[in-house]
Amino acid sequence: SKAPVRVAVTGAAGQIGYSLLFRIASGEMLGKDQPVILQLLDLPQAQKAVKGVMMELEDCAFPLLAGMVATDDPNVAFKDAQVALLVGARPRGPGMERKDLLTENAKIFTVQGAAIGQYADPNVKVLVVGNPCNTNAYIAMKTAEKFGRVNPKNFTGMLRLDHNRALSQLAAKTGREVSSLTKLVVWGNHSPTMYADYRFCLSNGDSVKSLVNDDAWNRDVFLPTVGKRGAAIIEARGLSSAASAANAAIDHIRDWVLGSNGEWVTMGVPSDGSYGIPEGIIYGVPCVTENGEYKVVKDLEIDEFSRERMTVTLNELLEEREGVKDLL
Ligand code: NAI
Numbered sequence: 001s002k003a004p005v006r007v008a009v010t011g012a013a014g015q016i017g018y019s020l021l022f023r024i025a026s027g028e029m030l031g032k033d034q035p036v037i038l039q040l041l042d043l044p045q046a047q048k049a050v051k052g053v054m055m056e057l058e059d060c061a062f063p064l065l066a067g068m069v070a071t072d073d074p075n076v077a078f079k080d081a082q083v084a085l086l087v088g089a090r091p092r093g094p095g096m097e098r099k100d101l102l103t104e105n106a107k108i109f110t111v112q113g114a115a116i117g118q119y120a121d122p123n124v125k126v127l128v129v130g131n132p133c134n135t136n137a138y139i140a141m142k143t144a145e146k147f148g149r150v151n152p153k154n155f156t157g158m159l160r161l162d163h164n165r166a167l168s169q170l171a172a173k174t175g176r177e178v179s180s181l182t183k184l185v186v187w188g189n190h191s192p193t194m195y196a197d198y199r200f201c202l203s204n205g206d207s208v209k210s211l212v213n214d215d216a217w218n219r220d221v222f223l224p225t226v227g228k229r230g231a232a233i234i235e236a237r238g239l240s241s242a243a244s245a246a247n248a249a250i251d252h253i254r255d256w257v258l259g260s261n262g263e264w265v266t267m268g269v270p271s272d273g274s275y276g277i278p279e280g281i282i283y284g285v286p287c288v289t290e291n292g293e294y295k296v297v298k299d300l301e302i303d304e305f306s307r308e309r310m311t312v313t314l315n316e317l318l319e320e321r322e323g324v325k326d327l328l
Contacts, residue, residue: 004035008081011088012040013049019246041077074115089130113143157268159284161248166196188313192227195309
């Protein structure tokens with residue numbers, strides 16, 4: 001049987017953690033034949049709650065769960081980790097400015113980036129879920145890079161929830177099956193500025209853009225619905241999206257590790273300069289994944305409307321980077 005994979009998960013006592021951990025342990029993320037060891041990080045005051053989650057994980061008697069550790073020390077949590085899901089983050093409190101949110105999280109992600117840079121497996125695949133996830137991933141990558149051990153290309157941010165939200169809206173609009181839709185991309189930041197782009201999208205060979213054939217719907221309904229979906233969930237549920245966020249994290253890592261079979265998946269990855277995105281900025285792009293590596297889909301045509309949208313979401317990321325530059 002296979003050697004277990006070490007999976008570090010931060011914010012293990014939180015709501016996303018409560019949806020995520022059981023699915024990782026059941027084999028939905030890395031495969032039904034792949035044992036896992038869970039390395040769970042949370043704050044000192046959450047350790048008791050983490051223990052409770054571990055008791056429930058035990059009670060599932062998952063055959064693939066080869067071990068668990070709980071800790072409040074990032075250096076322990078990321079030790080030899082081959083997959084790291086950075087979910088825990090500082091939420092926005094009442095009266096907290098965007099700028100404060102950025103810098104409070106920057107502190108967390110410099111500490112965790114340093115721990116990953118020193119102690120994780122050199123090929124660790126990192127997915128940042130905790131918001132602002134693109135910039136948090138950027139901070140962790142920049143900090144880890146200083147130790148010269150881990151591959152900076154493997155620091156990614158989660159755009160997959162936006163991607164899945166967009167797929168669902170398009171399936172409803174066109175009356176096609178979700179599973180028939182391919183070649184969707186969500187460009188940019190995981191924020192309401194993201195640009196979900198279905199110009200290349202196909203459903204059983206038909207152009208989804210032609211099936212929709214409604215630019216006003218795209219601009220006035222589709223993009224705002226996908227962009228503000230997180231806020232709509234909070235409004236309805238009184239809590240932010242958790243099960244769907246955990247589901248997207250599973251999708252992101254599963255496709256990265258096991259391959260996307262030629263399909264496009266949206267990942268927030270450090271830019272290689274394509275599409276005019278400055279190098280290193282963590283930006284949602286279409287990727288094809290194979291043999292544990294992602295490749296950015298290149299040379300797609302960018303029309304005027306798309307360029308405008310892509311620039312708006314890029315400018316937000318440049319501003320975020322500017323806001324944390326003193327910490328790097
Ligand atoms: P939550 O508040 O239920 O749980 C967060 C957990 O992280 C708590 O247990 C907390 O103690 C822990 N934590 C805080 N600081 C930590 C640190 N420095 N180290 C380790 N653990 C720490 O929050 P929830 O709902 O699980 O969401 C987590 C994050 O995911 C939030 O930042 C949220 O905005 C983000 N999110 C991102 C999405 C995306 O698409 N990228 C979608 C939905 C949520």
